Amino acid sequence: MGRKFFVGGNWKCNGTFDEVKKIVSILNEGQVPSQDVVEVVVSPPYVFLPVVKSSLRPEFHVAAQNCWVKKGGAFTGEVSAEMLVNLEVPWVILGHSERRLILGESNEFVADKVAYALSQGLKVIACVGETLEQREAGTTVEVVAAQTKAIAEKVKDWTNIVLAYEPVWAIGTGKVASPAQAQEVHSELRKWLQANVSSEVAASTRIIYGGSVNGANSKELAGQPDIDGFLVGGASLKPEFIDIIKSAEVKKSA
Numbered sequence: 001m002g003r004k005f006f007v008g009g010n011w012k013c014n015g016t017f018d019e020v021k022k023i024v025s026i027l028n029e030g031q032v033p034s035q036d037v038v039e040v041v042v043s044p045p046y047v048f049l050p051v052v053k054s055s056l057r058p059e060f061h062v063a064a065q066n067c068w069v070k071k072g073g074a075f076t077g078e079v080s081a082e083m084l085v086n087l088e089v090p091w092v093i094l095g096h097s098e099r100r101l102i103l104g105e106s107n108e109f110v111a112d113k114v115a116y117a118l119s120q121g122l123k124v125i126a127c128v129g130e131t132l133e134q135r136e137a138g139t140t141v142e143v144v145a146a147q148t149k150a151i152a153e154k155v156k157d158w159t160n161i162v163l164a165y166e167p168v169w170a171i172g173t174g175k176v177a178s179p180a181q182a183q184e185v186h187s188e189l190r191k192w193l194q195a196n197v198s199s200e201v202a203a204s205t206r207i208i209y210g211g212s213v214n215g216a217n218s219k220e221l222a223g224q225p226d227i228d229g230f231l232v233g234g235a236s237l238k239p240e241f242i243d244i245i246k247s248a249e250v251k252k253s254a
């Protein structure tokens, strides 16, 4: 099926200039599998994108953590997809739960952003995931399907999308989803894509997991058939991010 393992590091709103330089040197010195085996993308805050892009080893790429929903202009405080393209930033994370929940981004707004970013030539890490309340109410699959449906309604070509399943209750809590819990939702998402988009898209789209992934739990998660990589928060700022990248080897030998 050829779904190359994908490891994203979402640095969120963290880091000083010196800390960023330190993380980049850890990444540059780390022994990792070749880029035929794993695709690595790190996402610093906007202001650090140029320095990270220019100092990072060439086989690792960068992502912005957000972008504006349409063409740039009189939108104070926003950064447009065009600007990212202009700076040769290839990826953008959209629909992260911190933006959905804290900043009120709706399924439709996120889907509009995804469609616009793709139209400008960016590749998108599109995030979906349920809250603890929604999980406890038994609506997990319904919630992630609705989030994915909003995107599917506005996007024809899924080639440049990586879908990130990030259960909100597992983000930054140290409460990682069990491999079985994550596998179940990934498998449901793949079935949803098969039924509502196409078998080809279901087979080729990478579905990655995010939420308290670390160097100790990444191998077992990577062993699940529908987990095609990770979106890592806290641990992406530490040397153990290298171990998480190495968990791609699990897939290779599977």
Ligand SMILES: O=C(CO)COP(=O)(O)O
Pocket (backbone or CB within 6 Å): 010, 096, 166, 170, 171, 172, 173, 174, 210, 211, 212, 213, 231, 232, 233, 234, 235
């Ligand atoms: O939100 C996340 C990545 O986008 C996950 O964050 P943590 O890995 O810190 O739980």
